[in-house]
Amino acid sequence: MVHDVAAVSDLPEGTGVTVFVEGQPVLLVRVGDRVFATEGLCSHEEQPLEGGSLIGPTEWLCPHHGGALDLATGRPTRMPVCSSVETFPVRLEGGRVLVVMD
Numbered sequence: 503m504v505h506d507v508a509a510v511s512d513l514p515e516g517t518g519v520t521v522f523v524e525g526q527p528v529l530l531v532r533v534g535d536r537v538f539a540t541e542g543l544c545s546h547e548e549q550p551l552e553g554g555s556l557i558g559p560t561e562w563l564c565p566h567h568g569g570a571l572d573l574a575t576g577r578p579t580r581m582p583v584c585s586s587v588e589t590f591p592v593r594l595e596g597g598r599v600l601v602v603m604d
């Protein structure tokens with residue numbers, strides 16, 4: 503199912519913004535002309551990923567315990583994050599961010 507979740511202009515470059523899709527938190531991060539969408543909670547201790555920072559082209563530092571993950575794949579890149587988060591396909595249409603979720 504496709505969800506219209508935000509305006510691209512509402513996403514500052516490299517800053518995570520949480521939106522809620524059917525009650526589920528989703529982290530959006532704009533990197534240049536791309537937007538990544540992942541689960542909104544870290545796989546380490548289920549803390550919000552919003553408030554973290556971009557530390558590589560697609561690497562997101564969780565704001566809580568120093569762990570990191572790849573926004574493109576959801577895979578962990580730095581301990582203590584050791585399991586993946588789900589990622590969601592994103593389409594940009596007419597200045598809107600559309601997230602595809604089952």
Ligand code: FES
Nearest residue numbers: 544546564567569
């Ligand atoms: S909750 Fe993200 S590293 Fe611990």
